Amino acid sequence: MLILRALETGALHGYGVAEWIHGRSHDVLQVDEGALYPALHRLEIRGLLIAEWGTSENNRKAKYYQLTSTGRRHLQSERERWTRLAAAVGFVMAGA
Amino acid sequence: MSRASVREWFYRAAGLFRRRQREQELADELEFHLALKKQSYAAHGETHANADRRAYKDFGGLDRWKECCRDIGTLRLVEDMMRDLRLAVRMLRKSPVFTVIAVTTLAAAIGANTTIFSLMNAVLLKSVAAPRPDRLALLRIQPSSYGYVFSYPWFRRIEKDAAGVMQTFGFASRSVQFRRVDGVEKIPCQLVSGGFFPAMQVSPKLGRYISTEDDRPGTPDGLVAVISSEFWRARFGENPRILGSKIILNQTVFTVVGVMPDSFRGMDRDQRPAVFLPLESEPALDAPFSNIAAGYQMWWMRIGGRLKDGISLQQAAAFLKAHSSVLTHGDDTPASLQFDGYKLSDLYISAEAGLTGYSYIRLEFAKPLVTLMVLVGLVLFVACLNLATLLIARAAARRREIATRFALGASRVRLVRQLLTECLLLCASGMAIGLPAALFLTRALIVLLAPQHGADSAQLDISLDWRLFAFTAATAVLATIVTGVAPALRSTNRNLESSLREGSTAIRGADRRHWWPRILLTSEVAVALMLVTGASLLGYSFLKLHQMPLGFEPAGLLHLTIDARHMNHQAALPEFYRQATERLKALPGVSDATFSQVVPLSNSVFQSGVTVPGGNEQPIWVNAVGPDYFATMRTKVLDGREFRWPDMDPARHIVILNASAVKLLFPSGGALGNHVFTDGKTPLEVIGIVEDAKYSSVREATPPTMYMTSGSQMEKASFLFLVRTNGPVTPLVRAASDAIHKMFPELPQPVAVTMADTLNESLASERILTILASFFGVLALLITGVGLYGTLAYMTERRTGEFGIRLALGASRREIASLVCAENGAIALAGSVTGVAASWMASKLIASFLFGITPRNPLAFGAAVLLLLTVGTAASLLPALKATRVDALSAIRHE
Numbered sequence: 001m002l003i004l005r006a007l008e009t010g011a012l013h014g015y016g017v018a019e020w021i022h023g024r025s026h027d028v029l030q031v032d033e034g035a036l037y038p039a040l041h042r043l044e045i046r047g048l049l050i051a052e053w054g055t056s057e058n059n060r061k062a063k064y065y066q067l068t069s070t071g072r073r074h075l076q077s078e079r080e081r082w083t084r085l086a087a088a089v090g091f092v093m094a095g096a
Numbered sequence: 097m098s099r100a101s102v103r104e105w106f107y108r109a110a111g112l113f114r115r116r117q118r119e120q121e122l123a124d125e126l127e128f129h130l131a132l133k134k135q136s137y138a139a140h141g142e143t144h145a146n147a148d149r150r151a152y153k154d155f156g157g158l159d160r161w162k163e164c165c166r167d168i169g170t171l172r173l174v175e176d177m178m179r180d181l182r183l184a185v186r187m188l189r190k191s192p193v194f195t196v197i198a199v200t201t202l203a204a205a206i207g208a209n210t211t212i213f214s215l216m217n218a219v220l221l222k223s224v225a226a227p228r229p230d231r232l233a234l235l236r237i238q239p240s241s242y243g244y245v246f247s248y249p250w251f252r253r254i255e256k257d258a259a260g261v262m263q264t265f266g267f268a269s270r271s272v273q274f275r276r277v278d279g280v281e282k283i284p285c286q287l288v289s290g291g292f293f294p295a296m297q298v299s300p301k302l303g304r305y306i307s308t309e310d311d312r313p314g315t316p317d318g319l320v321a322v323i324s325s326e327f328w329r330a331r332f333g334e335n336p337r338i339l340g341s342k343i344i345l346n347q348t349v350f351t352v353v354g355v356m357p358d359s360f361r362g363m364d365r366d367q368r369p370a371v372f373l374p375l376e377s378e379p380a381l382d383a384p385f386s387n388i389a390a391g392y393q394m395w396w397m398r399i400g401g402r403l404k405d406g407i408s409l410q411q412a413a414a415f416l417k418a419h420s421s422v423l424t425h426g427d428d429t430p431a432s433l434q435f436d437g438y439k440l441s442d443l444y445i446s447a448e449a450g451l452t453g454y455s456y457i458r459l460e461f462a463k464p465l466v467t468l469m470v471l472v473g474l475v476l477f478v479a480c481l482n483l484a485t486l487l488i489a490r491a492a493a494r495r496r497e498i499a500t501r502f503a504l505g506a507s508r509v510r511l512v513r514q515l516l517t518e519c520l521l522l523c524a525s526g527m528a529i530g531l532p533a534a535l536f537l538t539r540a541l542i543v544l545l546a547p548q549h550g551a552d553s554a555q556l557d558i559s560l561d562w563r564l565f566a567f568t569a570a571t572a573v574l575a576t577i578v579t580g581v582a583p584a585l586r587s588t589n590r591n592l593e594s595s596l597r598e599g600s601t602a603i604r605g606a607d608r609r610h611w612w613p614r615i616l617l618t619s620e621v622a623v624a625l626m627l628v629t630g631a632s633l634l635g636y637s638f639l640k641l642h643q644m645p646l647g648f649e650p651a652g653l654l655h656l657t658i659d660a661r662h663m664n665h666q667a668a669l670p671e672f673y674r675q676a677t678e679r680l681k682a683l684p685g686v687s688d689a690t691f692s693q694v695v696p697l698s699n700s701v702f703q704s705g706v707t708v709p710g711g712n713e714q715p716i717w718v719n720a721v722g723p724d725y726f727a728t729m730r731t732k733v734l735d736g737r738e739f740r741w742p743d744m745d746p747a748r749h750i751v752i753l754n755a756s757a758v759k760l761l762f763p764s765g766g767a768l769g770n771h772v773f774t775d776g777k778t779p780l781e782v783i784g785i786v787e788d789a790k791y792s793s794v795r796e797a798t799p800p801t802m803y804m805t806s807g808s809q810m811e812k813a814s815f816l817f818l819v820r821t822n823g824p825v826t827p828l829v830r831a832a833s834d835a836i837h838k839m840f841p842e843l844p845q846p847v848a849v850t851m852a853d854t855l856n857e858s859l860a861s862e863r864i865l866t867i868l869a870s871f872f873g874v875l876a877l878l879i880t881g882v883g884l885y886g887t888l889a890y891m892t893e894r895r896t897g898e899f900g901i902r903l904a905l906g907a908s909r910r911e912i913a914s915l916v917c918a919e920n921g922a923i924a925l926a927g928s929v930t931g932v933a934a935s936w937m938a939s940k941l942i943a944s945f946l947f948g949i950t951p952r953n954p955l956a957f958g959a960a961v962l963l964l965l966t967v968g969t970a971a972s973l974l975p976a977l978k979a980t981r982v983d984a985l986s987a988i989r990h991e
Contacts, residue, residue, distance in 0.1 A: 014128075015128070015133065032156065033133070033156070034160070037129075037165055063128070
């Protein structure tokens, strides 16, 4: 879900995804960099992402990932699920 | 499967082939990540080396994640299988002798199975080349066993009456003379009624087919013909202007109106017709005699049908049976009519599935083929058992390898898979050799099944189809399982630790744990014994059949078929036969020549009801013969005399009876000089009595037979020439045929066949069964011999140390040898006992093929047992010899 969210704003390479999550969570969430790649590949096979080789800002060859329309829809449903879950957990914890 | 998972699967499958590219991309991607990370650390003021280190540390095991990504990208299972395959190839290459033996036996067994199956497929399984062949039906007269034959009036009757349940059609095979610019040629032809093509539902490739309008007597536009693609190609160069052109068949003009597509062969599975002609052209083709005009006298055509929509075969059959009485008690059917010995009131008509069409070969060979399939299946079983024992022996040698792989963490499933892959590779190689060999063998076998004598011979459709491929593949897979599973399970089911510790040379005594190979070998011997017993029974029975007194001498006899009825000078027929006979007699080496309507053992039958004054009508088999017939055949004349030239005068009403006919018609004697009647009016004087001679089958008892003069049948029948020589018969085949052809060039070249060949053909089903069963028996013996030898040789080698110790302790070399021989002796004996018991029970299977021998003949059983024990002993010789040469000292030191 986090990866999909990271790519919602535009195409990124793997390092970019890690940085984005790290930055957006105000350094709270530390992405396991190694595990990131199998995850990206799996999402790609499932058709939620497509990958393209492009040139990075420092002029190196890099693999950029981009959301597909299926990926976008998937993110949307995940987001709703998460919101509900978070709210529910919030209620439970607040009740204590 | 959802779209996403299909997509995933494709991606993974693609990974199998694009491995290198994927690998490179993965490396690039991760490399890029690390580079950026290092850059970022460096920007925060880390030293170069430190930045490197921290980047790697953050990533956490580059190779581990790479492997993880690889797994996502490919099919693990397939990749493992390919690895297994490569290993299997390497392992098999390391032991070429084993591999060659294994692949050869499997190739032989799979090839033999495929061959027999391909015949079975052609004869029993292939369906008619028409849409929805399952809706086709074939009519037969019950309860006769050969009831697929009808007379013309019955056909027209059924065609009309059964129209509500099926579209029926009649068909009959003929060979006709096709007039070409440069002479005449015999071609196979199919007479079909108007309902045939509409029921077949196959549209012509060109033009139109024969319709009901074409199938009427005296059609105004003349007779039409539809030709096959093959004939169109071969004789007309695929010229599309063939439509509307005339062809001359048996001196009758036909107009070609259509060309059928390639695969179309019609309803008769044994024929590959070049032309299809309307049924009503039969009188013109067969002139001057006509089957149609002969009405109830001639049973010559077959009836098929296509079921109407919504009518099941059972309903149609029930309808026909219920309506049979209309036919059998119809006002114009003569009440005295008999069919195959059954009275009219007992007969009824039924319908059976016509999916596979009509096939004479099927009627004749279905049972032998099924039996052969069982036998050849047993051969495959023997081969598999044999391979299994060899594999076990090998696996034992590879015990350390397997134990090591276990120790390194391979799972048992993984190891079993590896061993099975090896086995699969063997079977697949066997199949790769066996399949082409089978295609070749099938062609050779067809000659045994359906001898080829020009246009009249049967043409089986043995083309490859999915069934054959599926069968062969299934055979190979089955062979793999039977062969591989037991050894694979057994060799991986070992105590790991003990295997490693044991090493390879420890003394294991007689190794009592080796029960598996013994059980397998014992069953192998038992199955081989069954095959050998079957073969010896069949061989013995075949010998008996050949020794049967025939009532004539087949050696040195030749018959010559020539259709003289379509000669230009019909009136001169008797003169033609006289001239031709004289010409044949003048050939060097020929002692006698004559002609007759029916050649013995050729499957033609001619029957007639015969009465004597004051007696009932008796069914008697009839043959019309020329002068000196019995002298030519070497059939003894018991009383009276035989026919001479003056007797051929149609005005002379004389006959000769055989001994059985005399017994039937004149039980109290006095046949000679007496009279018999065939039509109730003309008395036929009996002028001679001859010994019984076989008529249509060697196996049947000789039927009561009456011989008439050729003169009395001259207009109706076509005669075959018979030539007797005292010298070699083979050169005469060509000479006789050429001599007649030179004399009458307007007739097609006559077909000459030796009587020995005819005799062989009449015993074809017995012969094919005997030859193949013997072949399979020998094959099974050889395989068993190899198995016994291989296993014993291996076991002996492993006991070298033990033998050394025994020798050192004072055992004599003879004792050692007997120790080795006892091993195989026990197996051969146990196998023989099991095999005899099994054969005893299975002997019913071939009982119906046996002649003059009981299926449990002790001689045949004894011979088989002796043969197997001999093979067992022979297989022990070499290992035993080797065991006695063991040098005690070196054997012990080797420990």
